[in-house]
Amino acid sequence: MLADLPFELLAHVVAHLPTAQDIRVLTLTCRRLKTFIDREGWRIFTLERFPSIPTPVLWQDAAHALTTLSKSWDRRSLVARYLEPSGAITALPAGNQVQRWKRPRGQTMGYQPIIDSHSEWVGPTWTDQKGLLAWSAGAELVLRIQQTTERAARQWRRAVSDPHRLFCQNRWFTFKSPGSSEGRDDITSLKLLRPTQYDTDSNTGEIQHIILGRANGDLRRLELNLSSPGEPQQQVYATRHQNVISLDISPSTSPLLATCLGDSRVALYRVYNESRLNEPVSSIALSNTRQHNRLWLSRFLSAQWLAIGMGPSKNPLSIYCITPYGIVQSPLHKFGQVQTALDMENPTSIYAVAPLPSSSAASALPGEVFLSGAFDGKIRLHDLRASGAAQQSYHEPTDDSAVYSLVTLGRERLAAGTARHSVVKFFDLRMTGGRAYHYLDTFASTSESFKGELSLRNDNAQRTDGEMSPNLEEANEGTGWNLFLNPREMHAAPGRGHSTWSSRRSVESPVYSLSMPSSCSPTLFAGVENAVVQLDFASVLDRHPDPVHARGIKLDATGAVDIRHTWNPRSDVLNLAMYERMDGVNGEAMRLKVQQSLESKDWEIRPSSLDERWKDSTHL
Numbered sequence: 020m021l022a023d024l025p026f027e028l029l030a031h032v033v034a035h036l037p038t039a040q041d042i043r044v045l046t047l048t049c050r051r052l053k054t055f056i057d058r059e060g061w062r063i064f065t066l067e068r069f070p071s072i073p074t075p076v077l078w079q080d081a082a083h084a085l086t087t088l089s090k091s092w093d094r095r096s097l098v099a100r101y102l103e104p105s106g107a108i109t110a111l112p113a114g115n116q117v118q119r120w121k122r123p124r125g126q127t128m129g130y131q132p133i134i135d136s137h138s139e140w141v142g143p144t145w146t147d148q149k150g151l152l153a154w155s156a157g158a159e160l161v162l163r164i165q166q167t168t169e170r171a172a173r174q175w176r177r178a179v180s181d182p183h184r185l186f187c188q189n190r191w192f193t194f195k196s197p198g199s200s201e202g203r204d205d206i207t208s209l210k211l212l213r214p215t216q217y218d219t220d221s222n223t224g225e226i227q228h229i230i231l232g233r234a235n236g237d238l239r240r241l242e243l244n245l246s247s248p249g250e251p252q253q254q255v256y257a258t259r260h261q262n263v264i265s266l267d268i269s270p271s272t273s274p275l276l277a278t279c280l281g282d283s284r285v286a287l288y289r290v291y292n293e294s295r296l297n298e299p300v301s302s303i304a305l306s307n308t309r310q311h312n313r314l315w316l317s318r319f320l321s322a323q324w325l326a327i328g329m330g331p332s333k334n335p336l337s338i339y340c341i342t343p344y345g346i347v348q349s350p351l352h353k354f355g356q357v358q359t360a361l362d363m364e365n366p367t368s369i370y371a372v373a374p375l376p377s378s379s380a381a382s383a384l385p386g387e388v389f390l391s392g393a394f395d396g397k398i399r400l401h402d403l404r405a406s407g408a409a410q411q412s413y414h415e416p417t418d419d420s421a422v423y424s425l426v427t428l429g430r431e432r433l434a435a436g437t438a439r440h441s442v443v444k445f446f447d448l449r450m451t452g453g454r455a456y457h458y459l460d461t462f463a464s465t466s467e468s469f470k471g472e473l474s475l476r477n478d479n480a481q482r483t484d485g486e487m488s489p490n491l492e493e494a495n496e497g498t499g500w501n502l503f504l505n506p507r508e509m510h511a512a513p514g515r516g517h518s519t520w521s522s523r524r525s526v527e528s529p530v531y532s533l534s535m536p537s538s539c540s541p542t543l544f545a546g547v548e549n550a551v552v553q554l555d556f557a558s559v560l561d562r563h564p565d566p567v568h569a570r571g572i573k574l575d576a577t578g579a580v581d582i583r584h585t586w587n588p589r590s591d592v593l594n595l596a597m598y599e600r601m602d603g604v605n606g607e608a609m610r611l612k613v614q615q616s617l618e619s620k621d622w623e624i625r626p627s628s629l630d631e632r633w634k635d636s637t638h639l
Contacts, residue, residue, distance in 0.1 A: 021048070021052065022048070022049050022051045022052050026055075026059075029052075029055055030059065030063055033045075033056070033059075033060045033063045033064060034063055034064075034067045036064065037068075037456070037457075037460040038086070038456075038458075038460050038461045039064065039082050039083065039086050040461050042056060042060055042061065042064050042082070045060070046060075057079070061078035061079040061081070061082050062076075062078040064078075064082055065078050065081045065082045065085065067455065068082075068085070068086075068455045068456035069085045069089075069429065069431075069455070069456065070455065071375075071376045071429035071430035071431060071538075072085060072376075072428070072429040072431070072538045072539055073376070073538055073539075074538075074539050075140050075145075077144070077145050080144070080145035080566055081145070081539065083145075083563075083565075083566060084145065084539055084541070084565050084566055084567075085456075085539060086456065086458065087541075087557075087561070087563075087564060087565050088428075088539065088541050088556060088565060089431075089456055089457075089458060090458035090558075091541065091556040091557055091558060091630075092428070092432060092445075092556055093457070093458060094458075094558065094628070094629055094630045095500060095502075095597065095629055095630055095633060096556060096557060096558040096559075096561075096630035096632075097502075097554050097555060097556050097557070097595075097630075098554070098555045098557060098559060098586055098592055099504070099506075099552055099553065099554050099555075099592065099593040099595055100552070100553055100591045100592050100593055101550050101551070101552060101553075101591065101593070102163075102544070102550075102551045102552065102553045103120055103550075103551070104117075104120040104161060104163070104191035104193065105120070105189075105191070106189065106191065107190070107191070108120055108191040108192070108193060109190075109191065109192045109193070109245075109248060110192075110193050110194075110195075111192055111193065111194040111243060111248050111251070112194065112248060112249060112250045112251060113248070114248030114249065117193070120161075120191075120193065122156065122549060123156055123157030123158065123159065123201045124201070125201050125202070126157070126201055126202055128548065128549075129528075129548040129549025129550070130155070130156045130157040130205070130548075130549055131155075131531045131546070131548065132154040132155055132156065132531060132532060132546030132547075132550070132551050133154060133155045133206065133207070133208055133209055133531065133532050133546065134152070134153070134154040134532045134533070134534040134544050134545075134546045134551065135152075135153050135154075135209055135210055135211045135534055136150065136151060136152040136153070136211070136534045136535070136536045136544060137150070137151055137211055137213060137536050137537065138150040138151070138536035138537050138540060139213075139214060141166075145566045145567075146167050146566050146567060146569075146570060147167070148166070148167050148567065149164070149165070149166050149167075150163075150164075150165040150166075150167075150536050151163070151164060151165075151211060151227065151536075152165070152534075152536070152544065153209060153211055153229060154209075154532075154544075154546060154551055155205070155206035155207075155209055155231075156206075157201045157202075157205050157206070158195060158196070158199040158200060158201050158202075158203075158204040158205055158206065158233075159193055159194065159195040159206075160193065160194040160195070160206060160209070160229065160231065161191070161192075161193055162191070162192040162193070162194070162227070162229075162243075162245075163189060163190070163191055163192075164189070164190040164192070164245065165188060165189050165190075166188055166190075167188065167567055167570070190245075192243070192245060194241070194243065194251075202234075203234065203235055204233050204234065204235050204237070205233060205234045206231050206232070206233055207232055207233060207234050207262065207263050207264065207265075208231075208232040208263055208264070208265050208266045208278075209229060209230065209231050209232070209266075210229070210230045210266060210267065210268045211227070211228070211229055212228035212229070212230070212240075212268060212274065212290070215272055216228070216268070216271075216272060216274045216290070218291050225244065225245040225246040226242055226243065226244055226245075227242075227243045227245060228240060228241070228242055228243075229241050229243065230266060230268065230276060230290070232263025232264075232265075232266045232278060233262075233263060234262050234263070235260075235262065236258045236259070236260040236261050236262050236263065236280075237255075237258070237263075238255070238256040238258050238263050238266070238278060239253050239254060239255045239256060240253065240254040240256075240290065241253055254290075254291070254292065254295070254297055255295060255296050255297065256276065256278075256286075256288050256296075256297045256299075257296055257297065257298050257299065258278070258280050258286070259280070261280035261281035261284060262280070262281060263278055263279070263280060264278075264279040264280070264281070264314055264315065264316075265278065265279040265314070265315065265316050265317045265318075266278040266279075266317065267317050267318050267319050268290065268319070269319045269321075269322050269341070270319060270321065270322055270385075271322040273289075273291075274290045275287055275288065275289060275290065275300070275319075275322075275341065276288040276289070276290050277317040277318075277319060277325055278317060279314040279315070279316065279317045279327075281314075282313035282314060283304055283305045283306070283313065283314060284302060284303070284304050284305075284314075285302060285303050285305070285314065285317060285325075285327060285339075285346065286299040286301075286302040287299055287300045287301050287302065287325075287341070287345055287346050288300060300344075300345045301344070301345025301346045302346070303339070303346055303348055305327070305329065311331065312329060312330060312331060312332050313329060313330075314327065314328075314329050315328045315329055315330060315368055315369060315370050316328030316329075316369060316370060316371065316372060318372040318373075318374075319341075319374075319386075320338070320372070320374045320385075320386030320387075320389055321374070321384070321385040321386030322341065322385075323340060323341055323386070324338055324339070324340065324341065324351070324386045324403070325338070325339045325340075325341055325346065326338055326372045326389065326391075327339060327350075328368070328369030328370060328371075328372060328391070329368065329369065330366060330367055330368025330369060330393075330394060331366035331367060331368050331394070332366050332367070332368070333355050333366050334353045334354065334355045335354075335355075335366070335367055335368055335369045335393065336353070336354040336369045336372075336391055336401075337350040337352070337353050337354070338350060338351045338352040338353075338354075338403065339351060351403075352403060354391070354399075354401055354408050354409070355408050365395070367393045367394045367395045368393060368394040368421075369391050369392070369393055369394075370392055370393065370394065370421060370422060370423050370424075371391065371392035371422055371423060371424050371425040371435075371436075372389060372390065372391050372392075372425070373389060373390045373392075373425040373426065373427050373433075374386050374388070374389040374390075375388045375389055375390065375427060375429075375430050375448075376429055376430055376538075383402075383404075386403075387402060387403045387404060388400070388401070388402050388403075389401055390425055390427065390433065392421075392422025392423070392424070392425050392435055393421070393422060394421045394422075395419060395421070396414055396415070396418065396419035396420050396421060396422060396437070397412050397413070397414040397422075398412070398413040398414065398422055398425065398433065398435055398446070399411070399412050399413075400412070400413075400448075413433065413435075413446045413448075413499075415444065415499075415501070415600055418437070418439075418442070418501070420437035420438045420439040420440075420442065421437065421438040421529075422435050422436070422437060422438075423436050423437065423438055423529050423530060423531055423532075424436035424530060424531065424532045424533040424546075425533065426533040426534065426535050426543065427448070427538075428535070428538060429538050430448055430449075431447070431448060431449055432445065432446070432447055432448060433445070433446040433447075433448055434533055434543060435533075436529065436530025436531065436532065436533050436545060436546075437529065437530060438529045439527060439529065440503060440505070440527060441503055441504040441505040441527075441528050441529075441530060441547050442501050442502065442503055442504070442530065443501070443502045443504060443530055443533070443545060444499060444500075444501050444502075445499050445500050445501070445502065446499045447499065459627060462626075462627050499599070499600045500597055500598065500599045500600060501597060501598055501599075501600065502595060502596075502597045503595055503596045503597065504530065504545055504547055504552050504595065505528070505547075505595075506593040506594060506595060528547040528548035528549075529547070529548070530545050530546065530547055531546045531547065531548075532545070532546040533545055533546075541555055541556045541557055541564075541565045541567060541568065542554065542555050542556070543556070552593075555568070558630055558631070559580065559582050559585070559586050559617060559631075559632065560579075560580055560582070560622065560624070560631055561580070562574070562579075562580055571585060572585055573585045582617050583617060583618070586617060587617045587618075592617050593614075594613065594614040594615070594616055595613070595614050596611055596612065596613045596614070596636070597611075597612055597633070598610065598611050598612060599612075610635060610636065610637070611635075611636040612629070612633045612634060612635060612636060613633070613634060613636050614632045614633060614634075615631075615632045615633075615634050617632075
């Protein structure tokens with residue numbers, strides 16, 4: 020019998036089960052198998068199906084969260100809303116309570132948000148999470164502390180009836196230096212230090228370490244004590260009054276700070292230094308051999324390698340080694356763009372870099388494989404072990420908008436913020452047939468008729484005679500999709516009128532920055548002009564969503580999800596538009612799809628295709 024097999028063979032069997040449902044069924048067979056699954060089975064399944072996504076050792080919850088997240092990304096299930104401080108807002112450093120947050124004013128265009136976020140587990144269960152989100156709003160810093168612990172939930176329930184409550188699950192803080200002015204003192208870059216990078220003197224109170232770079236050349240680290248507001252401790256970094264273009268922090272526990280200053284100087288600092296004015300450990304000045312060539316980006320690939328993006332140049336990306344003594348003056352690698360007959364050796368600029376998680380299977384060290392986003396609209400995959408300029412390229416032939424921001428979900432998926440129309444492009448990084456998990460396997464194990472659909476998952480959704488497959492939407496496999504972040508109802512944009520000049524600008528806004536708190540987070544933050552958009556990847560009809568969302572699910576009298584009270588109690592959910600990109604498929608497959616309002620009563624249940632909210636634009 021199966022239960023009599025030794026541990027090694029049981030582990031081998033579990034490793035070949037394709038879905039979490041199969042693992043769950045196995046636990047119902049006998050007590051011995053249930054014990055094995057609880058101790059080892061969920062761990063084996065999670066590591067086998069999602070090898071590039073790190074999670075805490077809560078394996079059953081991790082399996083639930085990752086399979087749900089994978090399904091939501093495949094079905095394009097998402098809930099979008101504009102994000103801004105609300106409720107009890109603490110204005111730092113004074114510590115005053117603000118009833119309503121006001122956006123920066125006085126500039127000819129809205130602020131350009133730079134976003135950073137991270138989350139950590141602070142308890143024994145998956146929902147015991149604490150998330151920190153920060154973004155720049157002109158010269159002001161906006162912070163959100165979000166807690167999903169049971170203790171936070173109890174305190175929130177007790178405080179709901181108190182109009183003067185100071186505690187909630189979402190706590191908001193703002194910080195603006197006295198005397199700062201919009202434009203001149205705008206925050207141009209920021210980074211949150213992770214708790215493992217804090218020095219030993221900041222363990223008392225609720226301290227957050229944030230490094231801010233400004234257009235006026237000011238670069239400093241703030242220690243904000245959120246539990247006892249007051250003037251923060253500050254560490255100032257010497258910049259020679261050069262404006263701060265970009266900054267990044269190394270992933271080590273003794274972090275370094277790399278910055279692009281002005282058009283041609285890269286400086287490296289130790290984050291912690293006893294002196295009040297922190298001088299660079301080392302710096303390099305890049306010679307501008309081409310007119311208008313300048314620095315755009317500094318990004319740590321690992322603790323040993325630093326990527327520098329510049330342009331316009333024929334070699335816009337350079338990799339420098341970091342040693343205990345500073346930056347090695349000569350680059351380790353210089354990457355030019357992939358030369359084709361269409362490129363004609365045109366120079367380009369690099370605006371974004373994202374390292375991919377290391378792979379033991381591929382014997383890759385941290386930072387050896389990474390992505391870059393360029394002015395020419397292409398996203399290139401680079402490998403420091405290879406000789407070529409790039410090993411893969413991701414782009415859309417019909418839209419060559421510059422790529423301003425990148426974020427990855429392990430080595431599986433990629434989101435790219437572009438320069439026009441508030442578009443985020445989504446790509447699948449895995450090779451054809453290389454998926455370790457697909458939610459459609461659940462249907463295949465229960466329905467013989469579905470196996471025909473399932474066989475289409477890894478082809479290019481096209482018949483040999485050129486006709487589009489009738490199961491194209493159900494198979495839900497293309498080469499990617501584009502999401503427009505500007506809502507179809509223009510008045511939904513915060514602070515905008517229906518036909519004002521600012522409303523028209525918001526439609527054309529770039530996606531300046533993207534951030535995801537962790538690789539297993541169901542939330543993606545996007546910064547567009549004058550606003551931040553929160554995208555929660557979840558289906559509004561799912562009764563068993565990600566554990567983070569599950570606590571807020573409310574059911575109606577029929578046992579179905581009460582969509583309005585669960586997902587849209589403030590009537591702030593946006594209805595967005597998107598289209599799928601499919602190589603070699605006629606234009607009919609690329610028709611615009613729009614999200615159905617959550618107020619709708621007409622829901623067509625289709626669990627094996629696109630999310631129920633997506634409708635063909637011609638049908639609305």
